[in-house]
Amino acid sequence: MTDPHLDTRAFAKSIRKHALRMVHRANTSHIGTCLSMADLLAALYTQVLNIDPAQPAWAARDRLILSKGHGAAILYAALAERGFFPPDWLETFSQDGSLLTGHVNHRVPGIDFSTGSLGHGLSVACGMAIAARRDAAAYRVFALLSDGELDEGSTWEPILFAPQYRLDNLVAIVDFNKIQSFGTVAEVLELQPLADKWRACRWAVREIDGHDHTQIAAALRDLPFEPGKPSVIIAHTVKGKGVSYMEGQLAWHYKAPNAQQLAQALAEVDAAP
């Protein structure tokens, strides 16, 4: 593949479709959550992360912590697409006896850490990053956060910590879709001006459109944005992105598509550029 963007786009489509089928089959929540970070995950798993599907525990690998652990379905899909485990495992998502729990499970090959309670991931990522620094290891640590978990005080503790230790091997990505569980961010707890908050805490900040593959690729290529500082990418996204009737709708935090809705959703994802 000569054009890596094309490859990433195809990957994004295929993980969106996996996630839609998984959530439909299991009749579970959080499809909107998955779709909003599909493009970010696609870029990370096709262009950025230094990982080896044949050795999920390879010590020198880049780490990715999905702090918004309720987006598990699409992360499992990305790992299956990269060959960490057979794609037919995805059919067991959330089913009796499966390892593919509805929140991210570290027993699944390729998953670096279990999450599900919001506001834990950035601290853990910070711990991995400082260990890498003190071990003189070259790997990077990525933490993918939701806007809702920026409500948690525990998210702000590592935000204060990371610059103190100049952790420029740490990258936070905020999936800023502006919807949480029981209202919009603006209704519940306004975060804006969000970039200013991170900047005031001494992070190097880049704001992008989290569905624009060119912008995503450019940001991820430029890491760290400033030597000696942790980087944060604030990705403006749309919850439910790619499926017209889900976009920006809180209800799709909870609902699973029925068979007919699934067919329409898959068709829309296929038809997208």
Place this chain on the structure above:
Amino acid sequence: MRNTFIDTLTELAAADPRIWLVTGDLGFSVLERFAERFPGRYLNVGVAEQNMTGMAAGISTTGKVVFTYSIANFPVMRCLEQVRNDICYHNLNVKIVAVGGGFGYGSAGYTHHGLEDLAVMSALPNMTVLAPGDPVETRLAVRAIVQHPAPCYLRLGKGGEPVVHTSEPRFEIGKAIPLMSGKDLTLISTGGILSIVMSAARALEAAGFSVGVLSMPTVSPLDRDAVLAAAAASRALLTVEEHAPGGLGSRVAEALAVAGAGIPFAMLTADRSHLHLAGSQDYLRDHSGLSLEAILAKARDLLASGRNAG
């Protein structure tokens, strides 16, 4: 249970202006009925359980009865020191409500399984710990805790728990509710597993045994008198709970040991050796040793040993 809870609370709030409800960004399609009627006594603080709990403590110091609301471990563990210091130490009138106790959020995974909450909450001073067994007990528990001016923890099922009580039982905080009485074995249950315990009791009766059932909607303070009375009335006791060791069974064992009531006794708790598995609530109950069959097998063991002892 979740709908019964909010309907009862909304009803009570209409007559009692002290009642407030504070959520940590959860309750979609459930809490709206309260929020719309009493916007001045409702808050969504965001995904911020420590702030929710500390604020609830602060609000309650002004004479309010404050309910905090979230799911599974979030209103309990995520903010445990706020519960301990701010609510319990100050003996404040805050009611912590957790939806989805046990394996209610089964396929969500272990982060969402409430398996240690009863033990943790029971360890705290001034805290009353309740896990109603069905929607009827839930309604009565909500009414009772509003009248109880001290910290309370209310563990609820996620929804869809069958009604067990065919009529309204006498309900008092700290008192067990007898459902059946029997000479061979008494089953003691807390929380939403009550309906399965009742099925087990009926199956054992059908097999010719005389079996009692005590529902224990209050885990702490434990109704020791009821435990000792059951120990005197039947030849063996078996506790059942959708919870790890450290909850009801451990407390019953302690009561029996302290009283010197030597009696064939066993406790069924959730086996946590498969923390990483997904599954429905039924699947995970079965898988962790809490199926109807597991209850019957343990009961038969006890009945056999009771017969030897007798």
